[in-house]
Amino acid sequence: MMSFILVSMVSSLTSIDTLGNFLRAQRERLEPDGTMTKVRRRTPGLRREEVAARAGMSAIWYMRIEQGKAEAVSAPTLARIAEALELAPAERAHLFHLAGRSDPVAPPESGRQVPDALRRCVGTFGGPAYVLDRLWNVAAANDDAIALFGDWIGRGENLLRFVFLSDEARGLIDDWPGRAQRLLAEFRLDHGRRSQDADMAALVDTLRTESPECALWWREQQVLDREGGLRRFNHPGRGLLTFDQLTLVPAGNSTLKLVLLFPDQSESMISASTARQSLAS
Template sequence: MRSEEQRRLLGQFIRSHREALTPDMPTARRRTPGLRREELAARAGIGATWCAWIEQGRDVSVSPEALRRLAMALALTPAERAYLFELAGRRDPDAPAPTPAADAPEALHAMVDLIAHPAYGLDRLWNACCWNEAAQQLFAPWLEGDGPHNLLRYVFTQDAARALIPDWENRATRLLAEFRADYGRALDDPRALALVERLKAESPFFAQVWDRQAVVAREGGLRGFVHPAQGLIAYRQHTLHPTERSDYKLVVLVPSEGQEEG
C-alpha cells in the first residue's frame, strides 16, 4: 500500500511533467502551462477525473498498464519512468527483476582498496560507506572526521564543495536529479525522507531544486575540480553497481587530460 508521502510525490511529479509538455495545438490564449489534464488523459487513454485524482494525491488504484500509457504520454526518460513506477508502488512490466539490497558488500570495500585513483562507495542514501586515500585527499573535508559522510550534505551545505566544484550550481542540480532516481526506491526507508527534509531546511537552493522534480540516470563523464593544492584537475567519472547489492554504487575517478563536459 502506498503511503501518503508517495501519493503526494506522485501527484507532484505527474503535474510537473505535464506542465512541461508542449500542447499538440497551442493557442494564443492559454492560462494553463503545458498540457491540460484533459489533454494528458486523452494522450494516455485514461479518464480525466482519474488523472486529476492522482495529481491531488488521492488513494486511487493505478494499474501497471495505465502507468505504462501515462509514462509514454509524458515522454518520460527511463530514469523518470522508473521513478514513476516506484512512487505508484507498481512493478514496471518492462523493467528487469530488482535485486535485493542489504548491507554494503565486502566486494565494494575490496575494490575501493585496490584502486589507485580516487574511489568511494555510496549507500542508498548516498552516504560514503568506504573510500581510499586518493578520494580523501580530493574530497576533504567530506571524507574526514565522523560520519555519515553524506555526499548531498557536503555538496549543498559546505563552502569547501563550492570552491572545489567548477560551475557548482549546474553540477549540484544534476547531482540532485540523479539522487531523486534513487530516492524513489528508498521511500520505505524513513531515513530517506528525514535526509531530504533536513537538506531542505539547511539549503534553500536544495529546496528550490528538489521541487523541480527533475530525475536523470547517473552517468559518467569528465569532471573538473579546483583542488586547493593541485589546482584545476580533470577526471573521467565511472559509476558501477555491485550485482548483489544494486542500491550501492562504486564511483571511480580516472585522471583525464580533457576538459569538463557541460
C-alpha cells in the first residue's frame, strides 16, 4: 500500500511540474503587448504578471501554478490561462490533459463534414466501410455497407439507435447481447470526453428510455476502448458473414471514425484449402 501511495504522489508531482514547464514555454514564445515593447527585457516573451493580467487573476496565483506549487487548478482558471496565452486547439487540449481537467468549452466541431479524401477512401474500399461522427451518426457509407446493414446506413442514421432500437439489428448481429454491450461501453468513453455535449446527453436519454438493455448496461458504468477484431453477421440473403474490423481516427478531426470491414481471410483460406482437397480427391 505504501509503495502505491508513493508512486501516485510521484506521478502527481511529475504532472504538476510538466504543466508548469508547458506554461512557461508558451509564455516565453509570446511577444509583449504593444505598450510594453519599449521596456528592456532580460528574458523573452511575456512576464508572469502580464499573463496573469490577461487572464484576470492574481500574479501570485499564476506564479504558483507555473512553479508547480498549485495542486489543484480549476477548469475555468485553465480556460482563462489558455486564452491569455493564445493557445491553439491542440495546445489547449494538451493543457487540460496535463492538468487532469475537462475543458468547459469544447473545441469547435466540424459537424458531419467529411473530407473528400476520406469519402474517396470509403467509396473505393473493397468491403463495407463507413464514417461515424461524434454522435455515432453515419456521415458516409459505401454500397457494400448498405448491402450489409440496410438502407438506414445510407440515410446517415445513428448506429446506436439501429443497434438498440431496431429488430433487424438483433437478427443481423451475431451474439447481439455481447456486441451491443461492448458497443455501449465504447461509446461511454466518447461520452465521457464530451460530457457537456447536450446532443450526446439527449441521445443517451433516448436510448435508456426506449431500450431496457441499454438502461441496464449504462448503469453498469463499463468503459472500453474501441476494439477491432472479428465481426459476424447473419445476413438474411447471404447467410453468415465474417469480417475483420479496423477503426481509424483521421488526422485533424478526432470526432470522426473510419470503420473498415475486411472479409475474413482465415475463412477464405479454409474455403480455398477445402476446394483444393476436393479437386485432389
